[in-house]
Amino acid sequence: MIKMGRYVYRVLEPGVVYPFDAVSILIDQGDSLLLIDTGSGFPGVYEHINTSIIQLGLAGKPVKKVYNTHCHINNAGGDYLFHRLNSSIIAVHEGDAIAVMEGDNILTDSDRYNTDFHPVPVGHILKGDRGVLEKANIILEYLYTPGHTPGSTTYIVRDPIRTIAVIGDALGSLSRKWKSSEDEWWNSVEKISSINAEVYCTSVKCYNKQEFGEFLEKVKNEGAVWI
Ligand SMILES: [Zn+2]
Numbered sequence: 001m002i003k004m005g006r007y008v009y010r011v012l013e014p015g016v017v018y019p020f021d022a023v024s025i026l027i028d029q030g031d032s033l034l035l036i037d038t039g040s041g042f043p044g045v046y047e048h049i050n051t052s053i054i055q056l057g058l059a060g061k062p063v064k065k066v067y068n069t070h071c072h073i074n075n076a077g078g079d080y081l082f083h084r085l086n087s088s089i090i091a092v093h094e095g096d097a098i099a100v101m102e103g104d105n106i107l108t109d110s111d112r113y114n115t116d117f118h119p120v121p122v123g124h125i126l127k128g129d130r131g132v133l134e135k136a137n138i139i140l141e142y143l144y145t146p147g148h149t150p151g152s153t154t155y156i157v158r159d160p161i162r163t164i165a166v167i168g169d170a171l172g173s174l175s176r177k178w179k180s181s182e183d184e185w186w187n188s189v190e191k192i193s194s195i196n197a198e199v200y201c202t203s204v205k206c207y208n209k210q211e212f213g214e215f216l217e218k219v220k221n222e223g224a225v226w227i
Contacts, residue, residue: 012024
């Protein structure tokens, strides 16, 4: 795992367990833990995140809540394990909530991996454009950044050392199968451009400010990619 702030750790990224696992961020809020995304949930992924929590000396603290950037299996596939084994509350923006609750294999992109998405109850449905979700060691805010999926959400983690934006696939490809919207995607590109952070994590990797600026320019020049 990688320490990213005083209370923030990267506990999963592509290639650590499977190449298609998304970045997963762990936050120590004092008396409890938060996760942003949980990876694919394929065998070994939950165990890897849990081992990281133990190695960090945080095993006594419950994973109170899982915040999802969106419903795709690479990001939210492990939610059901945290819900089942930790009683974690699952939070998803309303645009993606039904896909997670019903385990829709098309909307969650699970059909691509010839697997089923494990449905999980969504205890906190995020609504609207932005808001503050948590205030303790860090302040957690969300910014609604749809387009890739109808519920794609960016989280802004305000740690005392640095601010980290967790974008998921909001700058990623579009598909009719996922009910993607190119207009919404461009709006979200603009919203993400206005975030002032020191570190920016997509599902695939984390960038410093300068690297992310270059990446964002490339995304804007290439435009929306339909697959
Ligand atoms: Zn995605």
